[in-house]
Each structure stands twice: as C-alpha cells, then as structure tokens.
Amino acid sequence: MSIVAGVDFGTLTVRVSIVDSVRGRLGSGIAEYPLFRKPEDPDHATQSHADHLRALAEATGKALAAAGVAGDKVEALAIDTTGSSVIPVDDQLQPLSDYYLWCDHRAWREALEITAQAHEYGLEAIEWCGGVYSSEWGFSKLLHWLRNNPDKRSRFATALEHCDYIAAVLCGASRVEDLPRSICAMGHKWMWNESLGGLPPEEFLVSLDPVMEGVRAKIAGKYQTSDKLAGHLTPEWGAKLGLPAGIPIPVGAFDAHWDAIGAGCRIGDVVNVIGTSTCIIGMSDEAKLVPGVCGVVPGSVHPGKTGIEAGLSATGDIFDAIARRAGTTVAALSEGLDQYVAGQTGLMRLTWDNGDRTVLVNPELGGVTLGWKLTHTAQDELFAAIEGTAFHTRVILERMEEYGAPIHRVINGGGIPQRNEVLNRIYANVLNKPVLVPASEVTSLGSAIFAFLAAGTFATVEQAQDALCPQFRIVEPDPVAAATYERLYAIYRKLYFGMGRRDAAAASFGDALPELRLIAEAARKGSGNA
Numbered sequence: 001m002s003i004v005a006g007v008d009f010g011t012l013t014v015r016v017s018i019v020d021s022v023r024g025r026l027g028s029g030i031a032e033y034p035l036f037r038k039p040e041d042p043d044h045a046t047q048s049h050a051d052h053l054r055a056l057a058e059a060t061g062k063a064l065a066a067a068g069v070a071g072d073k074v075e076a077l078a079i080d081t082t083g084s085s086v087i088p089v090d091d092q093l094q095p096l097s098d099y100y101l102w103c104d105h106r107a108w109r110e111a112l113e114i115t116a117q118a119h120e121y122g123l124e125a126i127e128w129c130g131g132v133y134s135s136e137w138g139f140s141k142l143l144h145w146l147r148n149n150p151d152k153r154s155r156f157a158t159a160l161e162h163c164d165y166i167a168a169v170l171c172g173a174s175r176v177e178d179l180p181r182s183i184c185a186m187g188h189k190w191m192w193n194e195s196l197g198g199l200p201p202e203e204f205l206v207s208l209d210p211v212m213e214g215v216r217a218k219i220a221g222k223y224q225t226s227d228k229l230a231g232h233l234t235p236e237w238g239a240k241l242g243l244p245a246g247i248p249i250p251v252g253a254f255d256a257h258w259d260a261i262g263a264g265c266r267i268g269d270v271v272n273v274i275g276t277s278t279c280i281i282g283m284s285d286e287a288k289l290v291p292g293v294c295g296v297v298p299g300s301v302h303p304g305k306t307g308i309e310a311g312l313s314a315t316g317d318i319f320d321a322i323a324r325r326a327g328t329t330v331a332a333l334s335e336g337l338d339q340y341v342a343g344q345t346g347l348m349r350l351t352w353d354n355g356d357r358t359v360l361v362n363p364e365l366g367g368v369t370l371g372w373k374l375t376h377t378a379q380d381e382l383f384a385a386i387e388g389t390a391f392h393t394r395v396i397l398e399r400m401e402e403y404g405a406p407i408h409r410v411i412n413g414g415g416i417p418q419r420n421e422v423l424n425r426i427y428a429n430v431l432n433k434p435v436l437v438p439a440s441e442v443t444s445l446g447s448a449i450f451a452f453l454a455a456g457t458f459a460t461v462e463q464a465q466d467a468l469c470p471q472f473r474i475v476e477p478d479p480v481a482a483a484t485y486e487r488l489y490a491i492y493r494k495l496y497f498g499m500g501r502r503d504a505a506a507a508s509f510g511d512a513l514p515e516l517r518l519i520a521e522a523a524r525k526g527s528g529n530a
Helices: 049-067 108-121 124-129 138-148 150-155 162-171 183-189 202-208 235-241 255-262 316-325 330-334 378-402 421-431 445-455 461-468 479-499 512-525
Strands: 003-009 013-020 024-032 036-038 041-047 074-081 086-089 158-161 180-182 222-224 229-232 248-250 269-274 278-284 296-298 306-312 348-350 368-370 409-413 435-438 472-475
Touching (some): 003 445, 013 445, 024 049, 041 049, 049 162, 049 235, 074 162, 086 162, 108 124, 108 202, 138 150, 138 158, 158 162, 158 183, 162 183, 162 229, 162 248, 183 296, 248 445, 255 269, 255 409, 255 445, 255 461, 316 330, 316 378, 348 378, 368 479, 378 479, 445 461, 479 512
Parallel strands (some): 074 248, 180 222
Antiparallel strands (some): 036 041, 086 158, 229 248, 278 306, 296 306, 435 472
C-alpha cells in the first residue's frame, strides 16, 4: 500500500487528490486562480504563474486535511495542466510575462502564417498535427509574444509549457538544458517529432520571422514520456506543500491525456474529456496520420502507445455563456431539459464560439444558431448547444475512424458528464453508440496513476488502471431519437463543412431551415427521447 498526490491544473482551478493504492481517492482539495480577460480583446486569456503556485499550496493543504493523511506519508507527486499554456522565462527561469493560456487566441494570424509557410517549405511535421497549425499551440503563441514584446526579447531564454514549468520549479531546475520537456506537450503542440529530428529546423523557424532566430536551440531540455522523472521535490517546496523533500515527480502532461488514462482508456477506446472545452483522446498501436486532429504522437498518452488528440475549442464555456446571457446558471437552466426530445427545438447550433479546433482548425469561426423563432428560449438554445457539441464530436470520431483509428468504446470523461445526464443521453443518440460514463469523477486520477508509477507501486499503466479506475455505467442509444439525429446530422455536416471553410465549394443551404422545421414538428408530435 502506498499514497501519492495527483495534481490537475484546469482553466480556473487546481485540484489535488490524495490517493491510496488500495483504497483509492482519500480526499481532494481545490483552489482557484483568476483568468485575465480583456473586454476590448476577446482573444486575450492569461494567468499568473504566482497565482498557480499559491493555489497549488492551498489545494495541497486542503487535500491532506480532507484525506486525513499526514504529508510525510505521500510518496510521489505528479502534475498535469492545460495546454498549450505557454510562459516565456529569462536565464534565471523567471517569468517574463504571464502564461498565454490555451484559450488565448491572439496568435491566430501567426498560426495562419505557420500553416502556410510549413506547406510551402514542405515541413513534414505539419502533417502530424493535422495539416493546420493552431493559435492554441506553442510556436504561434511564442511568435506572437516575440513580436509584441520587443523590450523583453533580449532577456528571453526559453519558453515552457505549464506542465513542464511547474515540474521544473518544484524540482529546482536551474538550467535550460536540464528542463523537463513533456513529449505529450511538445509533440502535440510544438511539432516535435523524434522520427523527424525533434523540433522543426532553424531555417524554417527563421523563415517565419527573423525574431525566431536561435529559438530552436533555446527550446532545449530533456524530452521524455511520463514514465520518466522530471526530478525530485526540493526541500523548499516540500515545506511549502507539506510534503516530504525528495519524493519523485514524473514528467508531466496535459490534463485531458491523463484524464483519459484515469477514465480507463485502452486501445480501441476514445475518451471525450468534456469540461470548459472538450479534448478527445484515443490511442493506437501504430502511428498513422489523421488530417485535422491536434496531433498523432507516440508516447503522449500512454508511454508505450501512440496518442491521438482532437477536440472542441469550447463546450462548458458555451453552456455557461448561454446561461450568463439569460441571467441564470447552467444548473438552473438545465432543469426540465430531460423532458426535451431530439430535434424538438428546431434550432441547430454550430458551436464555434471559440473557433474550431478539429477538424477544420479555424480560429476565425464564430458560433452560429439557425432556426430562431420569437418564442425560443435560452433553455432551447442550451439544449441545441448540447446537440451541437455532440454533432461536432461525431464529425471528429468519423474522421479518426476514416484514417485507421477504430473506435470500439466511447467514454464520456471530464466533469460535465458526471452532473449532466441529458448530455450523456444526447451523445449516445447522436453517435448511435453506447456511451460509457465513469461511476465517479476521474479528474486528477490520471496524475495519481503516473505518481504511483514514479513511486514504483505499480509496474504498468494498465496494472494501475485495473486497481484504481472506476467502473462504468452505460447509456444506451434510443432508436427513435437516434433516427431523428441521423436526419439532423446530415444537415449539420453540410453546414459544418460548407460554412466552416473559406475554400468550400459553393453549396446551397436552402433546405436547412425547412428541414429543421419539419423535424421539430415531427419531434413534438412524437415521444422520442433525446
């Protein structure tokens, strides 16, 4: 029996869980940190490193108290974070600015430039991240920072992903060459590919802008999978966290990838990690290109498998925005949604409110709702938005299967499926597949699994999953609702690919609104479940 701490840095909070190898999760602590937005710039989203560290100490104390465990009993600590959440630092590894959070899209122009130049240059690495570079990823954020902070360029030593920087600080790293570099983060977001020589060549980076000269050499460090150690907890941070100095800390990863492990993901599974956004995580025994996804990276999810990442740029954020505009909460607005049936609203929601992450990879897009009538309510829009995220998820899963990633099980992980059964039901009906929902929340459980590997408690990921992952409950599709959604999905696909691309061939959408109306009338007369 052993005890570890699993840490999950989300968009607005950090959760620390104290987990026993036999008894499971003993207790958790959560602490908040602010997200800095600007009303005049909706693409701006930053956070303070100092706020993250303060919250980590606070949440760790709460977790130990909730678990009733003395800190000296903890044998390892592992950390996952959002990403790409990028921070530039100086040669003392001190922050030069706040984090460019994953949902900061100020670098959308830089992303377009990187995509165009990569194809002109013939950069093979661009194909391994779906063929289109994103404003949510590392090089676009760094290029934007270098261009917009000329006064700080001379002090720039390197840039780090959140998961790597937190681990580096806790382990006392002092030199760039000693920094941990997560293959999960660098492979999915920085075009790092071991088979292609690592990062893109210097010549390519300089061709983007002369300010990138020397950047490739500065992104140095130890590129490793999460079964390797970033280092050991320093005495200083041991005292701040109330944990033993010297305990091992493995190389970190992104929250969604470890949430998938915590949800029990195996080969043939796909995990929808549904929270503020949705990350869709799968694994394969071999590396195959999948156009439009966020990367196909060996070792990024499971150290011995190839990870596949895709997702939606906003999910819970959209639900929150709908409720906020209505002057209420998602919980209040959701009351009664279980009485809705598939397609009854006559609305179709394209959930591009924060752009499109997969498969169009287009940050220029915005949310679209078709079919409005004077009598529609905010609750109708919320229901349509849940349907829209399910339709978008189906587009992504079909793309993955089309390119050789078979999907045998669909698992709805993340926080939202734990408290929104209407969403689980809609996903099962839209996908027309059973949806598996973990019987308890898995956030930070993946971190605990990798902490146990670092402590030597379990020999393999699978062994730890067998011991710690919760059982599933199964949400089966309803045949009547699934048939309705087949009709609606045909409309959604046409709108998605016809409206979402500048180069889309001219298409007629004249049948969309009449068809939505007919489907809504049929739904209201029938009794099919959503």
